Amino acid sequence: MQTAENQNPKNPSCARVLMHLLRQYDVDTVFGIPGVHTIELYRGLPGSGLTHITPRHEQGAAFMADGYARASGKPGVCFLITGPGVTNAATAMAQAYSDSIPMLVISAVNRREDQGMGRGHLHELPRQQDVSRAFCIWQHALTSAEQLPDALARAFQVMRAGRPGPVHIEIPIDLFPAPMPGQLEDYRATPTPSLPAPGGDAISTASKWLAAAKSPVILLGGGAQHCGEAATALADRLAAPVFESLAAKGIVDERHPLCGGANLSFACVRDRVESADVVIAVATELAETDRNLVRENYHFSGKLIRVDIDPAQLVCNARPDLAICADAEATLTALSAAVPDAGEPRRQSSAEEVESLLRACRSEWWPGSEGRFPWVQALRDALPTDGVLVTDSTQLAYNTNHALPLYQPRSHLTCTTGYGTLGFALPAAIGAALASPRPVVGLIGDGGIMFTLGELAAAVEQKLSLPILVWNNSGYGEIRDFMDEAAVEQEGVNLQAPDFVALARAFGAEGCRITQPEQLGKAIADAFTRKGPTLIEITAP
CATH class of the missing domain: 3.40.50.970 (Thiamin diphosphate (ThDP)-binding fold, Pyr/PP domains)
Structure with a gap:
């Protein structure tokens, strides 16, 4: 049904501007369960161009948003009610945080004048943001409707420009119908940021090490999802085996003769990684879950080059000899251009080595x-x-x-x-x-x-x-x-x-x-x- 507000875009409500801006940021699907506190939020949905999917539990909403984000590369979005909506979704949000999955969570929160007062209002949760603080990369609670555009701009910037994860924006229920200045078309998305390119000195050093290497190895993590072609090209150039974490599985086509798949938990692959004279680890935590719960980390005998968009990850679990804080795809592409071709005989030898390692992996499978x-x-x-x-x-x-x-x-x-x-x-x-x-x-x-x-x-x-x-x-x-x-x-x-x-x-x-x-x-x-x-x-x- 067309409301007066839908027909007249002047001074649109906060909820209407939210839906408009989500479309501006290329969101097409949202997951959520309407509740009494989000009725006015949903008033902005008809005619917005957004498809709403109703799960049967808020945990399902956040898991659906997670799956949507992993499959598409775009942030998954879910709408949650105050209180139990947030706590029901918490486990799925924590999973997304652990796996660096971009997720935008828009939740209601009690009216501004009621917050922190303990008056026993419906769905009241003292300090609701504290629930999600441990597993969100950024949070914001609106105190006025006019903050919405800036809050959304920052949310999409932090999900796109650094290590992604869940973002939580709380909107007090009294702000959903609040009028916003101007007209809908006045509100536009902030452009997607450019990702940092690797420095020339770092590429020069890394390329010298890789050119001189006799037994290099490439390790890929889940943050390299956009790097399939670049990673394959560098592997071919170096004639280097590629091994993937479980989150990275499929980034390099596992039919490729240099791809050793997600087999980092097996001793034969571990030995190969530890004996490499140069390892380049790209967008990976080098965590025990990447090794399928093998707790002990690698003992690198050669040089370790780490590439990650997040500076904290460059020293997590293993100290590198060279740390490159930059976009993974740009770094891999620059290295491919800088290193000499290893030649077909060496590629063939490495392919035979990978085939032998894959056979050995199967012999290490656990009973059953x-x-x-x-x-x-x-x-x-x-x-x-x-x-x-x-x-x-x-x-x-x-x-x-x-x-x-x-x-x-x-x-x-x-x-x-x-x-x-x-x-x-x-x-x-x-x-x-x-x-x-x-x-x-x-x-x-x-x-x-x-x-x-x-x-x-x-x-x-x-x-x-x-x-x-x-x-x-x-x-x-x-x-x-x-x-x-x-x-x-x-x-x-x-x-x-x-x-x-x-x-x-x-x-x-x-x-x-x-x-x-x-x-x-x-x-x-x-x-x-x-x-x-x-x-x-x-x-x-």
């Missing part, structure tokens, strides 16, 4: 993996070459991390890289499917999906052709194995699973149950033909 390998291969065969795999913390996903090759950046969205919460994959896959025309497959365990099962309803509403694989090992299988290994009596890990197929159909989705890897290809292919999600329950061997 061999029984899951046919499922990994079946999933690789079923996933289109441009497909996106969204994984949760579940046993089969730990194997796909290493053994399922991916071919494009932004094709591996996983919560196993940092904060490691359960329940990520279903809503994040929904967000990814809404963000990208590429086919998306979600993989989650029978325990993890119970955290966010209700989001199947949102996927049904959006008619997403989305296969969701549920690895059903009757509980928390990985923790069960750890208890056995530690000689701890199993407690709390053997769960009563529901009938997932019946549950899926109750939501209006399709469901099927398979027991053999040979059945997976058809199940996924059929799911891609449906206008709605398909839950594929896999009975774990």
Whole structure:
């Protein structure tokens, strides 16, 4: 319905300007659940050009925004109510913070005159910003409607110009209808900032070291998602093996003969990295989650060059011999232009070395993996070459991390890289499917999906052709194995699973149950033909 305000753009409300500016910043989708405190916020939504997706829980809203951001490279946006909306979304925001995912959270907060007074108003949360302070890269609470344009400008600058992460802007509920000066067209986005280029001296030093190196290695982290072509070009130029963190999986096409994939947890790869005479580590924390929970860091015997947009990360976990605080893509491109070509014989030798290392990795797989390998291969065969795999913390996903090759950046969205919460994959896959025309497959365990099962309803509403694989090992299988290994009596890990197929159909989705890897290809292919999600329950061997 057209309101008087929608018809007359002069002195538009704060909520209306917010929607207009979000479109100016190239936002097209927002995730949120309306509440009594955000009614006036939603008055600005009709006619704004924004698509609103309603999850079934605010945690799902933030996970969807996270998946949207990972798949698209643009900030994911969610609207939250005061109090429980913020606390419900906190876990998903913390996951995004841990993995450096750009997310803009717009929440309501109680009226300005009520804040800090403890009067017992609905959804009142004393010091609401304190809840998100630990996992936001920037926060702001509006004290006047006129602050909105500057607050949004700063939010997008910090998400785009440095190490990204969640940003939280609070808007008091009395400001949503507040009139803003001028007309809507007066409000424009601030241009995207240019990222810093590497200094000439740093490139000169790094190129000399790399040109003289006999056994260089390239390590890529999740912050290099935009660097696939540049990283591949430098690897070819140096004839250097490339290894990726779990967050970086797919940045370099894993079919490339110099790509060793996300196998940094295995001793054979670790030895190769530690023995390299020069290592160039790009946009990576060098953290234990990059090494799949191998706690001990590398002992670099050669020179370490670190490249990162965040100066703090340049000395985190390992001190470099050369630190380059600059955009990763610009740095890799400059190095490719500066180093001599290593030549085809050396490229062939390095390719043979990588092939040998990949064979050795499989021999290091932990017990039980061999029984899951046919499922990994079946999933690789079923996933289109441009497909996106969204994984949760579940046993089969730990194997796909290493053994399922991916071919494009932004094709591996996983919560196993940092904060490691359960329940990520279903809503994040929904967000990814809404963000990208590429086919998306979600993989989650029978325990993890119970955290966010209700989001199947949102996927049904959006008619997403989305296969969701549920690895059903009757509980928390990985923790069960750890208890056995530690000689701890199993407690709390053997769960009563529901009938997932019946549950899926109750939501209006399709469901099927398979027991053999040979059945997976058809199940996924059929799911891609449906206008709605398909839950594929896999009975774990």
